[in-house]
Amino acid sequence: MSESSVFGILVRMPSAEALVEATRAAKRAGFRELDAFAPFPVPGLVEALGYRERMIAPLALVLGLIAAAGAFFMQWYASFDYPYVVGGKPLNSWPAFLPITFEVGVLTSVLTAVFGMLIRNGLPRPYHPVFNDRAFDRASSDGFFLLCPGASLVDVETCLEEHDVREIKELAP
Amino acid sequence: MAKRSQTALIPDMTHRSVTERIAGLIQDRKAPASWWIAFVISAALALMLLVVLWVVFTTGVGLFGINIPVAWGFPIVNTIWWIGIAHAGTLISAVLLLTRQRWRASINRLAEGMAMFAIACAGLYPLIHLGRPWFFFYLLPYPDTMDLWPQWRSPLVWDFFAISTYLIYTSSFLYLSLLPDFATLRDRAKHRFAQYFYAMLALGWRNSALHWARYEKANQVMAAVAAPIVVSVTGIISLDLAVSIVPGFHFTIFPPYFVAGALFSGFSTVALLAVVMRAMFGLKNLITRSHLDYLGCMMLVFALVVDYAYSQEIFTAFYSGDPNYFNVYYDRWTGPYAPIWWSMIFCNVVLVQLLWFKRVRRSPLALLCLAITSNIGMWLERFQIVFTSTHADFMPSAWDTAWPTTWDWLVYLGTLGLFVFLLMVFVRVAPLVSIHDMRLEIHGSKRHE
Numbered sequence: 001m002s003e004s005s006v007f008g009i010l011v012r013m014p015s016a017e018a019l020v021e022a023t024r025a026a027k028r029a030g031f032r033e034l035d036a037f038a039p040f041p042v043p044g045l046v047e048a049l050g051y052r053e054r055m056i057a058p059l060a061l062v063l064g065l066i067a068a069a070g071a072f073f074m075q076w077y078a079s080f081d082y083p084y085v086v087g088g089k090p091l092n093s094w095p096a097f098l099p100i101t102f103e104v105g106v107l108t109s110v111l112t113a114v115f116g117m118l119i120r121n122g123l124p125r126p127y128h129p130v131f132n133d134r135a136f137d138r139a140s141s142d143g144f145f146l147l148c149p150g151a152s153l154v155d156v157e158t159c160l161e162e163h164d165v166r167e168i169k170e171l172a173p
Numbered sequence: 174m175a176k177r178s179q180t181a182l183i184p185d186m187t188h189r190s191v192t193e194r195i196a197g198l199i200q201d202r203k204a205p206a207s208w209w210i211a212f213v214i215s216a217a218l219a220l221m222l223l224v225v226l227w228v229v230f231t232t233g234v235g236l237f238g239i240n241i242p243v244a245w246g247f248p249i250v251n252t253i254w255w256i257g258i259a260h261a262g263t264l265i266s267a268v269l270l271l272t273r274q275r276w277r278a279s280i281n282r283l284a285e286g287m288a289m290f291a292i293a294c295a296g297l298y299p300l301i302h303l304g305r306p307w308f309f310f311y312l313l314p315y316p317d318t319m320d321l322w323p324q325w326r327s328p329l330v331w332d333f334f335a336i337s338t339y340l341i342y343t344s345s346f347l348y349l350s351l352l353p354d355f356a357t358l359r360d361r362a363k364h365r366f367a368q369y370f371y372a373m374l375a376l377g378w379r380n381s382a383l384h385w386a387r388y389e390k391a392n393q394v395m396a397a398v399a400a401p402i403v404v405s406v407t408g409i410i411s412l413d414l415a416v417s418i419v420p421g422f423h424f425t426i427f428p429p430y431f432v433a434g435a436l437f438s439g440f441s442t443v444a445l446l447a448v449v450m451r452a453m454f455g456l457k458n459l460i461t462r463s464h465l466d467y468l469g470c471m472m473l474v475f476a477l478v479v480d481y482a483y484s485q486e487i488f489t490a491f492y493s494g495d496p497n498y499f500n501v502y503y504d505r506w507t508g509p510y511a512p513i514w515w516s517m518i519f520c521n522v523v524l525v526q527l528l529w530f531k532r533v534r535r536s537p538l539a540l541l542c543l544a545i546t547s548n549i550g551m552w553l554e555r556f557q558i559v560f561t562s563t564h565a566d567f568m569p570s571a572w573d574t575a576w577p578t579t580w581d582w583l584v585y586l587g588t589l590g591l592f593v594f595l596l597m598v599f600v601r602v603a604p605l606v607s608i609h610d611m612r613l614e615i616h617g618s619k620r621h622e
Binding site: 016023035036037038039040041042045046049051052053056057060074075078079081082084086089093096097099100102103104106107109110111112113114116117118120121123124125126127128130131137138139140141142 | 187188189192193314320321322323324325326330331334335338341342345348349353356357359360361372376377378379380381382383384385386387388389390391393394395398401402405409412609610612613616
């Protein structure tokens with residue numbers, strides 16, 4: 001069934017707690033590439049999906065430190081490349097280099113965090129199959145959705161039999 | 174439960190009602206008459222700023238009241254003032270996020286927007302003060318044909334890096350906070366144009382749990398560096414003064430003193446905007462009297478730190494045993510700028526003590542008045558630091574008094590107009606209160622019940 005006309009199954013749940021429960025059940029049932037949608041970061045939801053963000057914070061720290069080292073090196077190099085003695089101070093007057101070292105490091109961390117978030121989220125992305133469903137607009141207000149890409153309607157229905165499902169439908173690709 | 178009392182929300186709010194309420198302010202309701210009045214006046218002032226700047230750049234900065242010995246004058250006073258206002262915006266948002274203060278949700282957007290536009294006004298002044306702003310890139314280490322480098326030991330070069338970093342930081346933080354709300358507006362928009370407009374701004378945000386996880390991580394990183402950025406930016410600006418040997422500038426207390434002063438004026442401005450906006454858009458349920466109370470407390474805390482800094486500055490001046498330092502203080506108390514010093518003391522030391530009373534903090538009108546006097550007081554403080562210290566330094570033959578000219582006042586008025594103009598446009602395009610933070614807060618308060 002390679003030429004499928006269905007992207008996946010979209011399930012709407014009544015509340016954040018119900019969505020976390022349903023996500024756990026679907027995960028246990030072995031559905032792949034699950035995704036859950038909620039209008040705010042629901043505590044425990046991303047853990048239910050079996051995901052933990054490990055990239056952004058360490059990367060921001062490491063790139064920030066590298067950039068800070070680079071900024072310090074630039075200033076150190078510049079004071080020997082164009083020696084200019086002020087008030088008899090040594091050319092490598094490192095305390096005076098610290099403000100810029102710090103600012104450049106922090107700026108790099110900030111940009112890493114912002115662009116890291118966008119790149120890891122695959123944004124900007126103008127099109128996604130979930131946008132086909134008008135009801136999905138509620139994901140940014142009070143809708144709680146579970147998406148099972150590539151699954152069949154029957155399988156998802158069986159899996160969530162015991163759950164308080166509000167709506168379940170197939171999504172066009 | 175301690176956390177419960179912090180939410181300061183009315184109990185029957187739901188995710189849907191709060192979304193409808195805040196997004197509806199922009200999408201379903203016409204702007205109130207007071208908005209139009211503020212918009213038209215501020216737009217006229219912002220246009221005036223363009224004309225004034227054109228005159229200043231074509232004629233030269235000689236139009237300003239700056240000369241030797243007072244070479245820094247108004248532009249620097251106003252830069253420090255605006256930067257200070259910006260700082261509390263960042264700090265409210267970021268530090269309250271890190272410490273999980275839940276009352277933050279109602280006012281963080283206002284604070285971030287305020288920070289963004291205040292930093293834009295602040296950044297304008299050094300450029301104006303350059304006189305030839307098109308040469309600003311001399312401060313950057315660019316590969317020039319003369320093989321020159323910027324002077325890395327100069328506080329003015331540090332300033333350039335600090336303010337640019339802060340500008341980029343503030344705009345990223347604001348945009349990050351707006352991103353999920355733009356998605357909400359996109360999903361609610363009825364007009365084709367509005368749908369495209371917000372879809373562009375939302376970048377295809379889908380409210381996925383994975384999105385949120387990375388979003389929260391990025392926000393945590395941003396919040397974690399916020400406090401160091403705030404401290405470093407105002408600290409570096411204070412070093413412009415403190416690194417020199419001018420009596421009245423050369424105090425080791427300056428960096429923490431400036432940071433406290435910045436936060437004092439910034440919290441005052443947030444309080445001012447909160448009172449004005451809740452009246453203008455009828456947001457009394459979202460920005461409650463408890464929020465005003467918290468803001469009043471923050472104002473009082475930082476005012477007391479500032480007052481302590483005043484006392485230590487005076488103590489240091491007299492303890493130094495340096496007659497030049499004595500002179501700076503005698504001159505501040507009795508010299509040509511004495512009215513400025515005493516007005517500052519009245520605003521920042523005497524009047525703020527009213528904030529000890531809960532009734533004052535919870536009264537919108539009283540808080541508005543105190544916010545205005547505090548901002549005036551902080552402006553006077555920067556004025557007396559910059560003017561009194563340089564107008565009479567080591568050599569009596571060089572003493573002179575400088576006063577701002579009409580052009581100084583026009584530029585200042587123009588940036589005030591620009592700030593209000595940008596803010597007014599902002600509140601019609603973006604939600605005035607962070608919708609996704611409010612939804613999370615509602616979710617949290619339900620769980621505590």
